């Protein structure tokens with residue numbers, strides 16, 4: 001059977017691939033210099049270069065998409081390591097902990113030429129407590145003579161050490177096979193166990209935008225249902241808070257409330273924490289300080305949430321401080337700086353005065369609804385037919401690429417596959433996305449569109 005020149009299997013595969021939903025998360029943890037970043041480079045096939053980091057150098061990215069043996073997953077790299085005031089052991093542990101918390105499985109990297117150190121042992125304790133599947137990577141086994149060093153790592157009690165040379169690629173395939181065995185098909189934290197449970201919100205934003213103030217405001221004004229859920233080494237992590245008659249789970253509130261004063265330049269640490277919270281959440285509330293210019297750091301946080309495919313609300317805080325002039329300039333800034341997320345519901349709040357706090361929940365609900373919207377295939381194709389008729393793709397090389405049909409392959413966020421007779425230019429894809437939004441809403445959610453071209 002075939003449709004417009006695509007055979008049934010081809011269509012099925014395309015839908016399966018595009019509709020994968022949220023990917024399981026693999027965290028790569030370990031001491032500094034054991035080779036985590038080198039390994040992550042291997043795993044992601046250097047499709048996105050992880051730059052050689054110097055301590056203290058800001059790293060934008062902490063999560064990457066990877067694929068092995070036909071399975072896709074995300075990798076959280078903790079290689080952009082920064083020591084903070086807590087000292088080396090505590091810093092390694094804290095950073096590993098965020099990554100582990102957000103992960104479905106963990107690769108623990110040990111430098112086999114050094115052997116297990118006290119810091120390694122500290123991470124092992126964390127891993128035990130977290131109870132996530134662990135694959136032990138005995139790194140820097142560059143040749144057969146290093147195998148004995150790897151064997152010695154059985155002593156860590158984490159099962160079989162996988163001898164690997166991240167630098168040369170030796171043994172990485174076997175280790176990745178073990179990783180796939182350990183990794184569930186879908187992320188358990190986000191979409192498995194919690195189905196039907198409270199919706200998960202990550203309150204994110206750069207330091208001093210008012211996250212802690214906002215959280216206190218919402219938790220004080222409304223009843224706190226369950227005060228704390230035990231974390232691992234730190235105290236409470238997630239908190240259930242009742243808002244607008246509904247119980248919500250706020251992710252990593254400990255990180256918001258506890259004002260750990262990090263050393264200057266501990267940006268990577270904050271990025272890791274934000275990325276971990278976003279991975280665990282369904283909806284991200286991005287807090288921006290309306291009294292200041294929208295910064296690169298704000299943009300970076302927004303990009304993180306968009307790339308993670310989460311529902312999103314933008315809250316402009318400190319509205320109480322704005323005069324008319326600032327309001328005017330803010331609107332201009334939003335138009336130019338936040339065009340990429342013009343679809344996100346926006347609320348202008350003040351954590352100090354409580355202004356418009358009641359608008360937060362409806363905005364979050366709108367975003368989650370958009371995130372879960374499914375368009376019936378019949379309606380989608382009627383709409384695509386209209387687009388093709390009224391706005392055909394420009395003619396290229398004497399041919400006119402045409403959208404033949406399409407389907408929504410998944411939700412959370414909505415993912416579409418379009419089947420076309422030729423390559424669809426970027427501008428045209430953007431146009432289709434814009435029209436999809438005009439027609440069906442999708443407020444507060446990124447949407448993905450992939451295109452299959454008939455051979």
Ligand code: GDP
Pocket residue numbers: 030031032033034035036037038039053078079080081139140141142164165166167168
């Ligand atoms: P990270 O701090 O854990 O992310 O470690 P890096 O990935 O930055 O690696 C630290 C150093 O170890 C670098 O100089 C790497 O080139 C080196 N390295 C990483 N993996 C291997 C390996 O498999 N064999 C050898 N010989 N060196 C490695």
Ligand code: GDP
Pocket residue numbers: 205206207208209210211212213214256317318319320321349350351352353
């Ligand atoms: P966090 O680092 O994002 O958690 O930010 P905090 O909640 O600690 O707030 C940083 C500073 O901004 C504190 O001095 C707060 O009192 C102040 N702040 C927070 N929200 C507001 C607000 O709505 N209006 C005003 N004027 N100040 C605020």
